[in-house]
Amino acid sequence: MGQISMKISALPGSVLSENQQVASLIVQFMRSTWPLVLVGAFWHADYGLRSIPSPDAFMAVRQGDLCKLVLGFTVAPISKSRCRLITETRVLCLSDKARQRFTPYWFLIHPVSGLLRRRMLWNIRRIVEQHS
Numbered sequence: 001m002g003q004i005s006m007k008i009s010a011l012p013g014s015v016l017s018e019n020q021q022v023a024s025l026i027v028q029f030m031r032s033t034w035p036l037v038l039v040g041a042f043w044h045a046d047y048g049l050r051s052i053p054s055p056d057a058f059m060a061v062r063q064g065d066l067c068k069l070v071l072g073f074t075v076a077p078i079s080k081s082r083c084r085l086i087t088e089t090r091v092l093c094l095s096d097k098a099r100q101r102f103t104p105y106w107f108l109i110h111p112v113s114g115l116l117r118r119r120m121l122w123n124i125r126r127i128v129e130q131h132s
Contacts, residue, residue: 036071041098043105061094067102068092085124087117 037058041048050066052058061068074086091106093099 035073038069039066040069041066041101042069042109043101063094065095065098065101067094067098085121087121089113 037052037055038047039050039052039058039061048066050061052061058068068091070090072088072090074088076084076086078084091102093102
């Protein structure tokens with residue numbers, strides 16, 4: 001059983017206009033939290049989600065017809081007063097069967113996922129700009 005990793009292309013990040021204090025708070029928050037992670041069979045009606053109470057529990061899942069998903073954030077400075085917030089989603093299919101089921105699911109859900117990601121980035125931008 002081979003593991004198949006798929007990188008899901010991230011949308012271009014939102015450019016945030018902010019002061020140094022807000023940028024510092026964002027970076028501190030991201031360094032102090034681990035990325036959003038999910039394990040499941042996302043093509044099922046209930047997404048086949050598994051309980052993942054800790055980073056160790058996430059790392060321990062190594063087999064089954066499941067996928068492991070990680071949503072990460074990166075803050076890239078553009079200038080002293082601006083930065084770009086970039087999101088990236090990676091999916092690891094733990095079996096060929098999981099990959100075969102995930103692939104058509106992803107093609108179906110991808111447009112909606114992109115809209116949700118853009119909405120999330122715009123909301124983060126709005127909040128940051130309100131505090132700058």
